[in-house]
Amino acid sequence: MRRLLPDPGALDDDGLAEAYRLPPGRHLRVDFVAALDGVIAVGGRSGGLGSAGDRRVFRVLRALSDVVLVGAGTAAAEGYRPVFADSPVGRLRAELGRAPVAPIAVVSRRASLRPDDQLVTGAVAPTLLVTCAAADPDRRASLSAAGVDVLVCGDDDVDLPAALDQLAARGLEQVVCEGGPALFRAALAAGVVDELDLSIAPLLVGGPGLLPAGLPAPAGAALRQVLEEDGVLFTRYALR
């Protein structure tokens, strides 16, 4: 891995973690890998766009975060599992002096997480569900009974600023959002995204991209960092 911007030079694993470290305080970063044409999945999953470098960046971003925020569609499509201490992310977190596990927070208007999902039954740090009052009360109650920390944020739809307030009140201030497109669009529209960490794979795929629909207004971004490995670019953009 090498840094192209700022301060060009080689980066070892410690340098990579340093390159993505955040100052203390609340922060929402969104992590995506996309093809050159902005497409974010091959055959319905992101794995076809991945590379060794992208997997290392993914692990670093998880290791540096207090909580992983993800839309219910992505959690289902990608088969999300809890973070375990005995995993590459868990070990990296311990090396960085952090608690080895971090919770996953699933965003679902309908509270569509199942009580027998591995995110519920296997979680070391209890999984959170970010939902709203319109979600079926019985579903919410059964998830609570199964050990899920259910956050009701908003009436008819999930109020993302309120959700981030509730996460911060639990000490979960530094959030990595791993998509997907519907959640990313809602977070941009709500003005809560601080940073986009976009890995750009040297592929052209064709198909749906980072955002499923137009934003109320284009969101500007400032380029802060570019890394490169095997033709993949790893960018950090500041938003807002």
Ligand SMILES: NC(=O)c1ccc[n+]([C@@H]2O[C@H](COP(=O)([O-])OP(=O)(O)OC[C@H]3O[C@@H](n4cnc5c(N)ncnc54)[C@H](OP(=O)(O)O)[C@@H]3O)[C@@H](O)[C@H]2O)c1
């Ligand atoms: N390349 C990458 O880095 C990357 C990253 C992530 C995902 N992906 C790909 O994206 C695809 C999934 O796309 P998607 O649009 O379904 O993903 P998504 O945004 O994760 O999921 C959409 C679902 O999540 C819930 N949701 C999202 N935003 C919400 C909000 N603001 N308020 C309330 N609920 C919200 C809703 O669930 P309910 O219907 O349960 O209410 C919604 O139906 C998969 O193919 C995946 O591989 C790629």
